[in-house]
Amino acid sequence: MMGLGMRFRALVAAVGLLFLAVTVDAVAETKVNSVRLWRAPDNTRLVFDLTGPVQHSVFTLTAPDRLVIDINGASLGAPLNVNTSNTPITAMRSAQRTPTDLRVVIDLKKAVTPKSFTLAPNAQYGNRLVVDLFDNAADAAPPPAPAPTVATVPAVPVAPAEPSIKLPPAPAGKRDIIVVIDAGHGGEDPGASGSRGQREKDVVLAIARELQRQVNGMKGFRAELTRTGDYFIPLRGRTEIARKKGADLFVSIHADAAPSTAAFGASVFALSDRGATSETARWLADSENRSDLIGGAGNVSLDDKDRMLAGVLLDLSMTASLTSSLNVGQKVLSNIGRVTPLHKQRVEQAGFMVLKSPDIPSILVETGFISNANEASKLTAANHQQALARSISSGVRQFFQQNPPPGTYIAWLRDSGKIAQGPRDHRVNPGETLAMIAVRYQVSPATLRNANNLKSDELKIGQTLTIPGTELAAKE
Numbered sequence: 001m002m003g004l005g006m007r008f009r010a011l012v013a014a015v016g017l018l019f020l021a022v023t024v025d026a027v028a029e030t031k032v033n034s035v036r037l038w039r040a041p042d043n044t045r046l047v048f049d050l051t052g053p054v055q056h057s058v059f060t061l062t063a064p065d066r067l068v069i070d071i072n073g074a075s076l077g078a079p080l081n082v083n084t085s086n087t088p089i090t091a092m093r094s095a096q097r098t099p100t101d102l103r104v105v106i107d108l109k110k111a112v113t114p115k116s117f118t119l120a121p122n123a124q125y126g127n128r129l130v131v132d133l134f135d136n137a138a139d140a141a142p143p144p145a146p147a148p149t150v151a152t153v154p155a156v157p158v159a160p161a162e163p164s165i166k167l168p169p170a171p172a173g174k175r176d177i178i179v180v181i182d183a184g185h186g187g188e189d190p191g192a193s194g195s196r197g198q199r200e201k202d203v204v205l206a207i208a209r210e211l212q213r214q215v216n217g218m219k220g221f222r223a224e225l226t227r228t229g230d231y232f233i234p235l236r237g238r239t240e241i242a243r244k245k246g247a248d249l250f251v252s253i254h255a256d257a258a259p260s261t262a263a264f265g266a267s268v269f270a271l272s273d274r275g276a277t278s279e280t281a282r283w284l285a286d287s288e289n290r291s292d293l294i295g296g297a298g299n300v301s302l303d304d305k306d307r308m309l310a311g312v313l314l315d316l317s318m319t320a321s322l323t324s325s326l327n328v329g330q331k332v333l334s335n336i337g338r339v340t341p342l343h344k345q346r347v348e349q350a351g352f353m354v355l356k357s358p359d360i361p362s363i364l365v366e367t368g369f370i371s372n373a374n375e376a377s378k379l380t381a382a383n384h385q386q387a388l389a390r391s392i393s394s395g396v397r398q399f400f401q402q403n404p405p406p407g408t409y410i411a412w413l414r415d416s417g418k419i420a421q422g423p424r425d426h427r428v429n430p431g432e433t434l435a436m437i438a439v440r441y442q443v444s445p446a447t448l449r450n451a452n453n454l455k456s457d458e459l460k461i462g463q464t465l466t467i468p469g470t471e472l473a474a475k476e
């Protein structure tokens with residue numbers, strides 16, 4: 001039995017609900033406050049920043065080509081201004097179709113294939129609507145030429161069931177070793193940032209480009225980048241690129257933050273299938289893996305192979321490439337230790353998504369903590385970026401001189417006795433000069449300086465120098 005007071009309260013509540021429904025109907029609660037744009041080699045990403053969640057739909061129109069984005073429950077909070085040069089977009093217009101429905105029309109130079117999704121708020125951003133405009137295949141640049149080995153070995157398919165088995169060596173094939181360099185983050189995922197506004201995504205792209213330049217300067221090696229500009233690639237997309245480019249090694253470059261601004265030093269990581277080897281490793285892995293939440297993974301589909309079989313093979317080949325990853329990681333780490341303090345003396349292992357490439361040895365290099373003021377200013381300096389790149393390229397070269405993949409120029413050099421000796425270490429004795437050591441090992445003083453990141457010819461007694469393999473110092 002309802003008392004009068006209760007009935008009154010129910011009435012008030014009902015009127016209140018009605019009123020609420022009317023206001024929602026009359027004015028959209030969510031504002032579209034800005035739009036950001038990134039151009040990648042094959043797509044253009046638009047990110048609309050919203051004050052709340054929305055429903056949306058996207059469709060294309062032809063003659064002329066347009067893309068229509070309907071955002072329901074939203075209105076414009078500020079004009080949508082964005083620089084569309086170097087994109088297929090010629091103009092962006094918007095209109096309120098109904099009091100609650102916003103329509104954005106994008107005028108296009110040519111047709112695109114759209115893909116869209118919304119992202120929930122995170123530490124950096126609020127609600128977002130992401131619209132990717134993929135260039136249509138006919139307009140896209142032709143794919144890069146396949147590696148020579150593939151071209152010279154007819155009718156030998158790479159069995160998908162045996163990812164760890166490489167193609168047989170081509171008789172006359174002396175292909176380059178391919179190193180795929182991955183600059184972390186990009187686009188709307190800036191990564192970590194320094195106290196003076198330094199952004200991880202910029203620092204690591206600069207180091208990645210320098211590393212590419214150096215690796216391309218080594219005879220028998222070729223370097224490719226996963227991203228060549230400021231745009232986002234999901235974590236799985238990065239390893240996918242490595243596989244498409246036929247990578248013999250995948251190197252992901254980062255410069256991260258730690259909860260403590262005092263944390264400093266570089267680290268090298270390989271994948272762990274168990275737990276992380278340290279608390280820092282766990283923390284960094286978590287923050288790197290969050291990248292897809294910031295940038296959005298879109299539709300990630302696993303290959304349509306038998307899941308069970310794939311899982312077993314994945315395990316097997318992962319173990320094989322993990323040994324290589326730890327080996328190359330240790331070489332890179334000891335070279336980095338000559339140019340910057342190390343966070344940990346040995347290769348750490350953690351569950352980084354970006355390292356989960358079963359058939360490709362992969363390492364992740366944390367070049368330093370951008371959250372540390374001193375390291376942040378070093379990381380943005382060109383000479384330090386060069387030194388870091390030099391230490392990574394040295395480590396990579398040393399690894400492949402000892403473990404050249406069959407069919408490569410480096411393997412041919414080794415097998416035909418062209419490498420007088422692989423890289424060695426030399427401890428400096430009293431009275432020895434750089435010139436004397438160079439003569440003894442038949443390398444040039446410049447090669448010695450380069451291999452050891454020496455800024456002057458002054459040596460300390462007991463100092464360990466790397467003597468590079470004689471035939472492999474540089475491209476003619």
Ligand SMILES: [Zn+2]
Pocket residue numbers: 184185191192200254255256288
């Ligand atoms: Zn990072």
